[in-house]
Amino acid sequence: MNKNNQSSVLEILLYTLRNIDRKIENSSKEISISGLQYETLKSISSFGQCSMKELAISIGISMSSATQLILRLINLGLVKRINSTKDRRVVLVELTDLGTLQLKRIDMFLKSLSRDIFSKFTQENISNFLDMLENINKSLKDR
16 A cells, blocks of 8 residues: 555544544534543443543543543533542542433444444455454554
C-alpha cells in the first residue's frame, strides 16, 4: 500500500469515527453525550465504582481531563461522586440511575446501528475488519 492510500485509510477512519460520535450524540432526545462521555460511562459501569485515577487510566486521558469530563457528566445527572469508605481522601465515581438508563439506551442504539451496518457484510469481511482495527490499535499503543 502506498503512502497516499495509507493516509486515505486514516482519513476515512477518522471521518467514520466522527460520524459514529455524532450518531451517539443524537441517539437520545433527552441527553446528548459525546463518544468519550459514552466511553466514560461504559468504563465506570464496568468498575461499578472507581477512583478518578482508575478512570483516567482506563480511558487513556489525564487526571485533569478526567475531572472535567466527570464534572460534565455530574451536571447531566449521569454520574455521582461518593467518598471512599476505606480512605476519606479518595473520591469515587459511580453511575446514577439516569446514567445507567442512558448507557442502556445508547448500547441498544449501537447494537441496532451495528446490525444495520454489518448486515451488508459477510462474516469473513467483519472478521478481517476487526483484525485490521486490532492491528491499528496495537500499532498505536506500540508507538
